[in-house]
Amino acid sequence: MEKFFNIKCRASGLRPNAVVLVATVRALKMHGGGPNVSAGAPLPKEYIDENLSLVAGGCRSNLRKQIEIAHLFGVPVVVALNVFMTDTQAEINLVCQIAKECGASEAVPCHHWAQGGRGSLELAQAVNEAASRTSNFQFLYNIEMPIVEKIRTIAQKVYGADDIELTPEAKAKIDYYNQQGYGSLPICMAKTHLSLSHMPDKKGVPTGFVLPIRDVRASIGAGFIYPLVGTMSTMPGLPTRPCFYDIDLDPVTEEITGLF
Template identity: 40%
Template sequence: MQTDIEIAQSATITPIIEIAKSAGLATHEIEPYGYDKAKIKLDDDVERKTQLGKLILVTSINPTPAGEGKSTVTVGLADALQLAHKKTMIALREPSLGPVMGMKGGATGGGYSQVIPMADINLHFTGDFHALTAAHNMLAATLDNSIYQGNPLNIDPRRILWKRVLDINDRALRHVTIGLGGPTSGVPREDGFDITVASELMAILTLSTNLQDLKNRIKRIVVGYTYDKEPVMVEDLHVAGALTTLLKDAIKPNLVQTLAHTPTIIHGGPFANIAQGTNSVLATKTALKLADYVVTEGGFGADLGGEKFLDVKVPILGKTPDTIVIVATIRALKHHGGVALDDLNTENLEALQVGLENLGRHIQSMQRYGVPVVVAINRFTADTDAEMQTIKAYTQHFNVEAYTSDVWAKGGLGATELAQAVVEKANQVSDFKPLYATEDTAVEKLNKIVQTIYGGQGVELSAKAEKQLLEFAKYGWDKLPIIMAKTQYSLSDNAKKLGAPRDFVIHVREFVPKLGAGFLVALTGSILTMPGLPKHPAAYDIDIDESGTITGLF
C-alpha cells in the first residue's frame, strides 16, 4: 500500500494557471510560485457573483490518537461535489512545521483525498509562516530596543505580553531570560517563546479583510503595560507600517489543487486549541465569490474550531455555514468509550455505544446554531457493518443522518452519498443563531460556551483572571468575543476525561487581551502556547535522497 506522500508524488499535477482559470481567475489575478502554486492578488472592489456560494463547515468529534481524518473528509467531499458537477472550491489552513516535525503530522488530507503539492504545503510553502515569524520577532526586537534606548514609553519590563515565536515545537524556550551580557546587550528580563501559529499576528492575518484592515489591527496590538499599568500598543512603537510591509505577500491567499484538481485555497494557520483555528477570512470569502460550493473546516473538534468559526469568524466573514458536517471514526468513538489503542480493530458495540455520547454532544452543540447537520463516518478497513449501523441508528435520535465516507481509499467516489446529502441540506432554509450577544459580559460568554458547547456546569476564574476582567472593563475590553484556549482531547479542560463528561467546571487561570485580533483569550487548565516534541518526533522518519525525493513525511 502506498503512503500518502507516495500517492502525492505519483500524481499528475495540472499547471496552476489552468487551475486558476477553472476557478474563474484570470492570469493577471494570480502570482505563480512556480508550476503548481500561486498567490491570489487581493481584489476588494470586484464582486464576482451577486450571491456568495454555499458554505460547508467540516468539524469533528474530539480528536484521539486513533485518528479522525477531518481534512481527508473535507478534500474527499469537495472532490465528490466536483464529480456531481457542482462548481466547488476548498478553503483550508496552512500546516505548521511544529506538528509536521512533531507528532500530529500535516494538514493536506490523506490517501486519494489530498491537496498537492503535499510536501511543499507541509514544509515552507510560499513562506507565509516565515514572514509572520519575522514580523512578530521584529516587533519583539523593537519593544526591547525602546526599553534599552531610555524607555520613553515608560514600559514595565515585568508586564510585557509580547513573547517571541518560532514555528517549531521547542519546550526549552517556554521560559527564557534575555538581555544578559552586559550594558550593550539590552535590559535583562524574563521572556518566552510561543509557536508561530499562536502569535496574535497569525490571528490578525486570518481575520483581516484587506491590507489596510491588517495595518489597523496591528496598531491595536497590546504588547505590555507601563509602570502606571496603562496599556502599550504597537501604534505607540510606530512600527505598524513596517510590520504590515513584511506581511504584504503573506496576506494574499494561496492557490493549489487536490489530486482530482479541485481548486483549493490554503491560507493562515492558527491552532484551534489556542487560537481561532480556521483559515483566513480572505481565503473563504474569495472561494465563496468564485464557487457555488465551498468546503472549509474548523480545527480539532466542534467544541473548539467549530464554535470559534461560528462565533468569531462568521461575524467578520458575513456568511453563515449552510451545512455543518461532523466527522467521526469508529476507532475514535471506541477509544472515547474506553477501548485501548491496541484493541480498536476488534468489534466492540458496547464501547462504541458509550463513545457515541461524545458525538451526540457535538451534534447537539452544532444544532444549537440553527444550521443543518450531517455526520460523516470516516471508514477504516477494520470497521464492521454492525458498528456502522450502530452509529447511523444513534444519530437518528437527533434527526441527523450519518453517511459512510471512504475517501482515503476512493477519493471523491467514496463520498457520493455524503455529497448528495450536503447539497440537499445546504439548499434548505436555515436560521443561524449566535451563541452569545455582543453585549454579554466575558463571564456570560464563558458560561454559555461551557454549558451549551461543552456540557459542563460553568466557568471558574482564578483570582488573577477576576482581577484582569476588572481592569479590562476600564478600557471596554471586557465584552470582546472569547477564544477558549483548552485541550482538544476532551470537552473539559482535563485531557484525560474522554467521552462526554458531566458535572465539570472549566478553570480559567488568566486572560490574554488580543485587541488587534479583537478577542480575549481565556487560558484554561494546563494549556501551553509552545508545544514540545514527543519522544519519537516525526522528524526522525523524514529523509531525502540524492535526487531530492522525500520519504517518511507521511
C-alpha cells in the same frame, strides 16, 4: 466549530448552511469507554476488533453532544463517518443509525481514503441536500454580554460544565480589559481538544465539573479575548531542532539566510 461560529462568522458575515461532523469508529470507541492509546504502542484490540457496545457508548454520549452543540447554532448536521479498514459493516451501520436518532440530518460512510472522490459522493449529496434547507443560524451569546458571562455561557452550554472558576489574576485581567473598552470582543477558549472538559482523560460527555479559568488574555489585533483553561499552554510546538537555529543575518549585505 464553536469558535468558527462565534468569532469567524460574526466578523465575516458568513452564515453556514450545514455542519459536516467527521467521526471515526475508533474515536467513538474511545469515547464509549475504550482503553487509552499510547503513541508508538500497538492499538489495543478493542479498536481493531468489532465492538458494538463501545461504538454505541461513544455515539450516545460524545457524538450526540457534538450534534447538540451544532444545533445550538440552528444549523443542520451531516455526520461523515471516515471509514477505516478495520471497521466492520455492523459498526458502520450502527454509527449511522444512532447519529440520525440523535438528530443528524444524515449520516454517511465515507471511503475517500480508498476510492478517492468517488468514495465521498454520498457525503456530497447529503451535504448538498442539508445545505438546501432553511438554516436558522444564531450566535451562542450576545456580543455585549459581560466577558465573564460569555465565558460561562460557552462553558455550560458547549462543554457541559456546572460553572466556571476564575483565579484572582483572571478576574483582574477581565477588569482591565473592560476598563480599556475591550469587553465587547468575542471569546476564544484555549482548552484541550481531547475532552469536552479541561481534563484530557475524561472522554464521552463529562459532567459535574467546574471549568477553571487560569488566566484571560487579549489578542486585540485578531479581535478576541482568550481565556486559558486549566493547564492549557499557548506555546507553539517545536521540533527537536527548530528552524531558527539555521536562520542568520549577514551584517554586511543585510541578507537573511536559512529561511528556505
